[in-house]
Amino acid sequence: MVSDRVLTLPNVLSLLRLVLVPVFLVLLVQGEDAWALVVLSISSVTDWLDGFLARRWNQITRLGQLLDPAADRLYIFAALIGLAWRDLVPWWIVLVVVGRDIFLLALGIILANFGFGPLPVHHLGKIATFCLFYALPMIMLGQAFPQLEWWSQPVGWAFGLWGAFLYWWAGIVYAGETMRVIRLPRGAPGVSSDTLD
Incomplete structure (x- = not known):
C-alpha cells in the first residue's frame, strides 16, 4: 500500500542521493573520476537500500515513488553533462x-x-x-x-x-x-x- 508519509528512512536515503548529485557533478567536471565513482557507488548502494527497506518495512510512499526515479535521471544527466563538458x-x-x-x-x-x-x-x-x-x-x-x-x-x-x-x-x-x-x-x-x- 502506498502512503502519504514523508519522513521515512527510505525517503531520507533518496534525499541523500539527490543531495549527492551536485557533489558528483563537480567531482566529474574537475576530473576527479575516482572520487566521482565513489559517490556514484554510494548512491547505487542507497538506491538499492531505500527500495529494499521501503518494501521490507512497508514504507512505500508517494514521495519515494517520485524521488527515486528523479535521482536516477539526475545522475544520468550529471554523468552525461560532466563527461561531455570534458569532451569524453x-x-x-x-x-x-x-x-x-x-x-x-x-x-x-x-x-x-x-x-x-x-x-x-x-x-x-x-x-x-x-x-x-x-x-x-x-x-x-x-x-x-x-x-x-x-x-x-x-x-x-x-x-x-x-x-x-x-x-x-x-x-x-x-x-x-x-x-x-x-x-x-x-x-x-x-x-x-x-x-x-
Whole structure:
C-alpha cells in the first residue's frame, strides 16, 4: 500500500542521493573520476537500500515513488553533462537522452490533461536505464584507471549506444500507449486515473 508519509528512512536515503548529485557533478567536471565513482557507488548502494527497506518495512510512499526515479535521471544527466563538458562523450548523446525525457514530460502533460496519471514503467525503459547506468561508470572507470581503459571504454560505449537506442524505443512505446489511453471512453473498464499511477 502506498502512503502519504514523508519522513521515512527510505525517503531520507533518496534525499541523500539527490543531495549527492551536485557533489558528483563537480567531482566529474574537475576530473576527479575516482572520487566521482565513489559517490556514484554510494548512491547505487542507497538506491538499492531505500527500495529494499521501503518494501521490507512497508514504507512505500508517494514521495519515494517520485524521488527515486528523479535521482536516477539526475545522475544520468550529471554523468552525461560532466563527461561531455570534458569532451569524453559527444554532446549529441546528451541531447538524445535529455530530449527523450522532455518527450516523456510532454506525454505526461497530455495524460494529465485527460485526467490520467503517469503510465506504468515499461520493461524497455528499465533496461535502457540499466544500460545507461552501466555505461557511464564504465567510461568513467577508464578515465580514473587508464590501465583498464582498453576494455572499459568499448564495453561502456556498447552499453551507452544500446541504452540510448532503447531509451527512445521505450519512449515510442509510451507515446503509443498514451494515444491508446486518451482515445478510450471515460469510465471504460480498467481505465481510471488511479490505474495509471
